[in-house]
Amino acid sequence: MRQPQIDRLHMATLTAPPGHPASGSDIEVFAYLVRHGGTTILVDTGMGADNAFLDDLYRANRIGLDAALAGAGASRADIGIVVNSHLHFDHCGNNRLFPGIPLYMQSRERKAARMPRYTVESWIAPEGALIHEVDGDCEIAPGITLLFTPGHTPGHQSFAVETPSGPTIVGAQVAYTAAEFEAGGDPAEAHDGMADNYYASIRRLKSLRPMRVFFSHDRNEWRSSA
Template sequence: MFVIPLGVCGCRTDLAAPGAGGRVDLPVLAYLLRLDDGRNVMVDTGMSRLHVNDPLVTWRGTALADVLTPSMAPDDDLEHQLRLLDLGPDDIDFVVNTHLHFDHAGNNDLFTRATFLVQREHYAAALGNPAFPNRYWNLPGLRFELLDGDGPIFPGVEVVATPGHAPGHQSVVVRLPESGTFIICGDALHSQAGIDQGSWTAQADPVAARASGRRLVELAEAESAILLFAHDTQQAAGLVRSPHGYR
């Protein structure tokens, strides 16, 4: 498993911690899984590479332009990051999207040869919904395989339903023979601080989000797994980053 850094997104802190003031730069990550049979799987695709040259490309002219401010250097382009692993977009066999927000599906358009795995409920909720910019993922030629709840998707890899941040959100459990078990939470868990503070009011459905967060924490405890948060600055700084990885 390779952790791929894809820039930061400047965000009003009250989105993650209601009542707080100011802004914070939140890391944006994607993950590459290399299966034993040689297939390559992306988990999320980060923010669009278009933000390297135009930070406002997604939200210009909308209320969110003041709320979310992507910042990407040329090295944060996903194609560049894949080249560090001697890969290109056509080498990716599957993409698992935790959900289809712009910072998790922004480069889906690169992977025209891949099959995309998304929860059926989430796909239906995101279609035509401006909160999930369709320009990055609802495109001719992209093939979606729609999932219904929990289940294994590859040897050592399974999805678990974690709604709350968005309808049909999913997280991904990765069991590695040497490095142990990791849970890619997506936005079901933004950060360790979110767990510690026990506040879920920034999520779309706080009740479902609380239940999903509790489920992930309990799963991690049961398997001695590491929770990989979506936007935890401290954790992201300490992760082994591509082109080095976890085995």
């Protein structure tokens, strides 16, 4: 089994508005391109380009998805599967660019996304979207598994690729940073009432003994010390 090729795609830099846990700080937004076993998968699609309110609130500096993919030597035509780790606006905004491509999300996340002020609902399932709602863990290709990791949101999921030396995981926003993941979690990053789930999801990923874990808002990755 070959090691996967995982490319971090810089999708945007935002400025956290007042009331946000990181108020005033820059927020980098990353998607991940995973090439493994002949399958090319995009984990998260970044922020959409048609919401002036969010652009202004977050002072958004967006990077086009095509440009981000080109930087990794890929194009939209290469993508065979799309995964949304969760459905906050900065993770599902370009789903519309993949009509007819299998798009995986947790059913509990799709339900949560209907709550007021949760996301931009029109970005989730545009015309032509081929949505696969899953409940819990799900193998979507040989050696490639979605892991249900609630806490940051009710239906957050991570993405694991089996390798000869152990799994490599795109943890997405299971933790905000690699340092937080190492420390075990920060309740400020959990959805209302889900701090225990947040901590438990981090513990669960660590129990899988991953070699590397990647995150949605941190350039640093977590690496096993074993």
